Amino acid sequence: MMVMVLVGFVVMIDMPSMPVKINYKLPQFLGGYEIKYDRIIGGYDLYALNGKIQRDLSVRKGLDIAGGVSVLLDADMSNVLDADRADALTSLKNVIERRVNLLGISEASVQTSNVSDKYRVIVELAGVFDTNQALTTIGQVAKLDFRVEDTENTDFILTDLSGANLQKATVVFDQNETVSTGEPKIQLQFNSTGAKKFKDITEQNIGKRVAIYLDNQIVIAPVVQSAILDGRAIISGQFSVDDAKILVTQLNAGALPVPVKVLEQRTVGPTLGQESVNKSVFAGFIGLALVILFMIFYYGRLGIIASVALVIYGLITLAIYKFIPVVLTLPGLAGFILSIGMAVDANILIFERIKEELRLDKPLSIALENGFGRSWDSIRDANLATIITAFILFNPFEWAFLPTSGPVRGFALTLALGIFISLFTGVIITRNLVRVFYNR
Amino acid sequence: MINFMKYRNLYFLISGIFLFASISSLIFFGLKPSIDFTGGALLEVTIENGEESVATDKMEELVLQISDVNVSSIQSVKDTQNYILKFNDISESKKAEIILKLNEEYKNVKEARFETVGPTLGKELMIKTAAAIFIAAALILLYIAYQFKSKIYGLSAIFAMLHDTIILIGSFSIFGKFFGVEIDTLFVTAVLTTLSFSVHDTIVVFDRIRESLKQSPNAKPVDVVNKAVTQTLSRSINNSMTIIFMLTALSLLGGVSIKWFSVALLIGTITGTYSSTFVAVPLLLVFLRNKKSF
Numbered sequence: 029m030m031v032m033v034l035v036g037f038v039v040m041i042d043m044p045s046m047p048v049k050i051n052y053k054l055p056q057f058l059g060g061y062e063i064k065y066d067r068i069i070g071g072y073d074l075y076a077l078n079g080k081i082q083r084d085l086s087v088r089k090g091l092d093i094a095g096g097v098s099v100l101l102d103a104d105m106s107n108v109l110d111a112d113r114a115d116a117l118t119s120l121k122n123v124i125e126r127r128v129n130l131l132g133i134s135e136a137s138v139q140t141s142n143v144s145d146k147y148r149v150i151v152e153l154a155g156v157f158d159t160n161q162a163l164t165t166i167g168q169v170a171k172l173d174f175r176v177e178d179t180e181n182t183d184f185i186l187t188d189l190s191g192a193n194l195q196k197a198t199v200v201f202d203q204n205e206t207v208s209t210g211e212p213k214i215q216l217q218f219n220s221t222g223a224k225k226f227k228d229i230t231e232q233n234i235g236k237r238v239a240i241y242l243d244n245q246i247v248i249a250p251v252v253q254s255a256i257l258d259g260r261a262i263i264s265g266q267f268s269v270d271d272a273k274i275l276v277t278q279l280n281a282g283a284l285p286v287p288v289k290v291l292e293q294r295t296v297g298p299t300l301g302q303e304s305v306n307k308s309v310f311a312g313f314i315g316l317a318l319v320i321l322f323m324i325f326y327y328g329r330l331g332i333i334a335s336v337a338l339v340i341y342g343l344i345t346l347a348i349y350k351f352i353p354v355v356l357t358l359p360g361l362a363g364f365i366l367s368i369g370m371a372v373d374a375n376i377l378i379f380e381r382i383k384e385e386l387r388l389d390k391p392l393s394i395a396l397e398n399g400f401g402r403s404w405d406s407i408r409d410a411n412l413a414t415i416i417t418a419f420i421l422f423n424p425f426e427w428a429f430l431p432t433s434g435p436v437r438g439f440a441l442t443l444a445l446g447i448f449i450s451l452f453t454g455v456i457i458t459r460n461l462v463r464v465f466y467n468r
Numbered sequence: 469m470i471n472f473m474k475y476r477n478l479y480f481l482i483s484g485i486f487l488f489a490s491i492s493s494l495i496f497f498g499l500k501p502s503i504d505f506t507g508g509a510l511l512e513v514t515i516e517n518g519e520e521s522v523a524t525d526k527m528e529e530l531v532l533q534i535s536d537v538n539v540s541s542i543q544s545v546k547d548t549q550n551y552i553l554k555f556n557d558i559s560e561s562k563k564a565e566i567i568l569k570l571n572e573e574y575k576n577v578k579e580a581r582f583e584t585v586g587p588t589l590g591k592e593l594m595i596k597t598a599a600a601i602f603i604a605a606a607l608i609l610l611y612i613a614y615q616f617k618s619k620i621y622g623l624s625a626i627f628a629m630l631h632d633t634i635i636l637i638g639s640f641s642i643f644g645k646f647f648g649v650e651i652d653t654l655f656v657t658a659v660l661t662t663l664s665f666s667v668h669d670t671i672v673v674f675d676r677i678r679e680s681l682k683q684s685p686n687a688k689p690v691d692v693v694n695k696a697v698t699q700t701l702s703r704s705i706n707n708s709m710t711i712i713f714m715l716t717a718l719s720l721l722g723g724v725s726i727k728w729f730s731v732a733l734l735i736g737t738i739t740g741t742y743s744s745t746f747v748a749v750p751l752l753l754v755f756l757r758n759k760k761s762f
Contacts, residue, residue: 092725100589159582160560291589297580300512304723315717319710326706359654362718362726366733369714373707377672380703406675409615410668413608417664420604421657430603431596436657443661 089154090357090438093305094135095298096154097162101288103147108284112196117147119281120288122274123170124151127243131156131165149288159295167290171243172282176229177236184239184249187229191282193222199272200262212272214248214263216279223259231255240279247278304358312365316342323372327379333461334375334454341371341453348445360438367446373410374454377403396466400459407455411447418444472697473690476750483631483747486739490638497641502650505594507587508540509555511563516549516576527551530573534565543648545724550580558584597656604660605629608667615671616678620755625670628748632666632739633659639735643728654729662736669708669744673700677752689756697745708741 091098101124108116121140128136128151135154140147156162172191175184195217201210218226229238230252239249250263267275320338323331345364349356382399390398421440423430503510515522524542531539531553540554553566563582570577608629612622636659643649676696680687715737718730 102586157579160564163560289586290584291586293582293584295579295582297514297578299514300580300725304725306723308718308722308726311717311721312714314721315714318713318717322706322709322713358723358726359657359729362722362729362733365714365718365722366711369711370707372710376703376706376710380699380706384699406672409671409675413611413664413667413671414661416607416611417604417660420600420607421660429596429599431593431600431653436653439654439657 088353088355089301090355090360090435091152091154091294091301092296092358092435093301093356093361094154095157095296095301096135096152097156097159098153098292098294099151099163099166099290100292101149101151101167102291103149103286103288105145105147105286108286112280112284113147114142115196115277115280116284116286117142117149119170119277119284120286121149122277123243123281124149124166126245126278127165127168128153130245131162133162147286148291155298157295157297159293163290163293167288168243169285169287170281172279172285173241174226174229175239175241176233177239184237184241184246187225189222189225189229191285193218193225194279194283195219195222196283197276197279199269199276211264212267212269213265214267214272214275214279216261216263218259218261220259223257226259226261227255227257230261240282242278242282248275301358305361308358308361308365312361312368315365316368319369319372323375329466330375330379330382330462333458333465334372334379336461337375337453337458338368338371340457341450342368344453345445345449348449349442354441354445355438356442357435357438359435360442363439363442364446367443367450370414370446371450371454374403374407374451375458377407377410378455378458396462400455400462404455407451411451414447415444418447470694470698472694472701472745473750473753476753479746479750483743486635486638487631490635490641493638493641493645497645499637499641500644500648500650502652503554503583503585503590504652505590505597507557507585507590509558509563509584510581511553511555511558511566511579512545512550512581513553513567513570514548514550514578514580515570515574516578517574521549522551522574524551527553527570530569531566534562534569537562537566548724550724593653597653601656601660604663608663612667612671616674620752621674621678624748624752624755625667625674627751628670628743629663629666631743631747632662632736635739636662636732636736640732643731649728654726655732658729658732658736661733662740665737666740666743669704669741670748672704673697673744673749674752676700677749689753693749693753693756697749701745704741704744708737711737 103117103120105113105116117140121138125136125138128138133153133156137150137152139150141150142148151166153162170191172194174187174189176187177183178185198215198217200213200215233252234254235252237249237251240247248263250265316338320331320335323334323338325331327334345367348354354360378399381403382395385395385398386392418440420430422437422444521544524544528539528542531537531542537558538556540556541552542554543552544550545552563579567577567579609622609626612625616622616625640649640651640655644651673696676699677693680692680696681689684692712734715730715734719727719734722730
């Protein structure tokens with residue numbers, strides 16, 4: 029019993045640290061005085077927490093809320109050898125990221141997916157509404173060319189050697205017979221026409237620099253040491269392994285050019301999503317008020333305790349969203365609001381059981397303990413089916429045969445989190461609150 | 469104890485009427501798939517010109533003046549100044565032309581949303597969605613089988629689950645016919661969630677019935693069932709009430725884009741609650757009695 033009271037206190041101490049985090053992150057919802065109030069209780073704990081999560085001070089908004097463009101691109105790999113396709117996809121991603129950065133878009137995400145022979149890139153650009161410009165920039169085929177220094181060493185002049193002549197770039201490690209340094213180097217492999225052109229270029233430019241440009245941006249400009257006759261060039265330098273890999277990816281973007289086609293495109297204006305959020309949050313508060321009124325009306329003092337646990341549930345959930353962080357989409361928000369309604373389920377099961385025990389004329393303390401103890405099986409069984417569904421909707425292992433839609437995932441994630449957190453608040457926190465406040 | 473099961477034929481009748489209406493609507497009206505499944509393009513514009521509303525047929529006429537543009541439908545979004553235009557396929561530049569044209573006529577026209585989905589992607593999603601529904605249903609069935617290790621419990625729960633799914637899909641067939649509501653990925657999500665809600669309540673009441681049958685194996689099934697329903701009904705209704713509060717608030721006050729999603733979940737919750745007590749349990753009783761008398 030002592031231990032349980034202690035657990036209750038620990039939970040009580042933990043709890044205030046949660047609202048503080050939310051106060052910090054959502055100052056528009058909660059008044060400043062609450063921050064001060066909570067600090068007194070939960071001081072040191074939340075200080076450490078705050079330090080850790082300072083960069084995520086707000087809930088991350090999904091594209092449907094923040095507004096922006098989401099594009100699904102299909103990469104045409106028909107001209108790329110099977111073995112090189114994975115590399116080509118990585119290069120494509122890299123090129124798109126570069127272009128997105130050049131557009132000055134800060135909140136961008138570029139992801140790839142490969143299912144059997146389908147190679148795809150998902151580009152999400154928050155805060156971008158000029159789809160036309162974004163799409164033309166992203167959709168271009170990467171252009172790689174070789175340029176040589178002019179006589180004054182001030183500029184680079186285009187040659188007829190281009191990405192089409194380059195077969196592949198790879199990272200190799202120095203395997204010199206006398207001194208093997210193991211240093212990473214970049215190997216370029218040209219095709220037969222490329223080899224001939226490269227031979228001419230290197231012969232004429234010994235001691236000069238030959239620059240490789242991707243999308244008119246310089247990637248690397250090594251100095252030619254000697255003429256390369258066999259179409260197999262090695263670029264050495266003080267590369268780290270990571271640098272070498274990045275360079276190779278960029279070079280391959282030109283060597284393995286992949287045309288892309290827009291499969292799907294969704295643009296959400298800047299106001300539409302926010303309007304929906306405001307309305308939905310308002311709806312959520314109305315719903316919450318109704319649930320609390322209902323619980324208090326039906327279960328009296330126990331209902332008050334359940335309502336307190338429910339508010340704690342909401343606060344913990346929001347804090348966890350920020351911790352993970354969960355990218356909040358509109359369906360995700362719906363999942364969260366729905367989960368508030370489901371969160372009291374465990375309480376209702378327990379309270380009904382307590383009422384039953386009391387009807388059998390058992391003393392209050394035993395009725396309470398039995399109510400909590402005996403309801404657990406039902407609570408667990410009943411929630412398992414929802415967890416199964418949430419699992420399939422979220423598709424955590426990215427199984428190809430299941431959909432992986434962003435909004436649907438948002439809903440599944442908030443629903444599943446809601447179930448786990450509500451099991452905690454509905455059973456453990458309520459139990460401790462009941463012990464502290466109801467036994468007297 | 470209340471004799472709930474006395475009126476079981478009435479419950480079957482009510483469910484029968486709803487099932488009949490749902491299935492007939494599905495046969496006669498079918499479903500309206502969204503561009504998620506069919507492929508195509510959708511453009512939503514906001515017209516903030518201070519006027520009450522804009523006639524959609526006039527807007528259609530305007531848009532059709534642009535060459536190579538085929539509008540399949542124009543709808544105004546209720547309670548907003550937004551209009552949704554749908555196309556089989558449309559390029560980025562044509563879209564810009566349309567906005568320009570509308571702006572000339574109405575002033576203050578803003579693009580709120582633009583979506584295009586390739587036809588192959590729609591087909592792909594359809595297949596994946598079918599797989600998701602199939603796997604979810606199979607897993608839940610396995611779970612029910614494991615929970616009850618008995619065919620009659622499992623079958624009753626499955627019938628109740630089917631009952632809920634058919635009524636949910638059927639009502640969206642009716643909404644599609646009369647309100648133009650479309651079936652999108654979110655609707656499928658709602659259907660899958662309904663599957664699990666439906667099982668949720670059924671498990672609680674079945675748990676009770678099994679427990680009581682074990683304690684007093686000679687009791688009449690109808691008495692045991694009535695007692696279990698009496699014990700669990702208030703819990704079942706109370707829990708659903710809290711969910712219904714949240715979903716009703718969201719359906720009426722929430723954002724436009726999740727409105728019908730909330731409605732779908734709301735219908736799923738209501739039928740799920742009803743079917744646990746008034747479909748699954750009476751069915752179980754029928755099965756239990758037949759087993760006893762043979």
